[in-house]
Amino acid sequence: QAGLTQPPSVSKGLRQTATLTCTGNSDNVGSQGAAWLQQHQGHPPKLLSYRDNNRPSGISERLSASRSGNTASLTITGLQPEDEADYYCSAWDSSLNAWVFGGGTKLTVL
């Protein structure tokens, strides 16, 4: 099952803005929307956003998600040291009847 495409790494400075991308196709991201997860080393993933731009309670307002066609984006403003983590996108693929994940982006805050 083909996965979603994410850049392997992104590096930004403290208090800068990072935008992470996730590209799928019309069977997954384009029609079903995407979710974003954050995973710190040694911990389980944590939901940051779902169905493109819905943020669960308790998630920082510095994080916002959006989608344009088959590409979803996660923007983190005012980067803090605790934002350094792996970020994954996911979506249901209606053609495969399967959940697909991106390979993950390692965000480094310099």
Next chain:
Amino acid sequence: EVQLLESGGDLVQPGGSLRLSCAASGFIFSSYTMNWVRQAPGKGLEWVSSISGTGGTTYYADSVKGRFTVSRDNSKNTLYLQMNSLRVEDTAIYYCAKALGDSEYWGQGTLVTVSS
């Protein structure tokens, strides 16, 4: 408070079997699709299987189809994953996850190691 507690992970030889469990609390278990997602050491997330709230509908990744079986007991608020014909490449942390893409929540995971 939502809690998901996985158990059953172990060291097993190739070709062996293992049954994972995920005990759920803090939400109406039978109302939610439940999922298994795994993560090999140093690798990304890989979806394994999903089961609907009633248990009537199941989905599997191609990599485990025919070897793994997902089930649930709504009277015990517990999700299961029966893993047969295990391979070295099945080595991973197996996470139980509630409602992927919605009110999503992940357990802490249980480690399965397949090695001779």
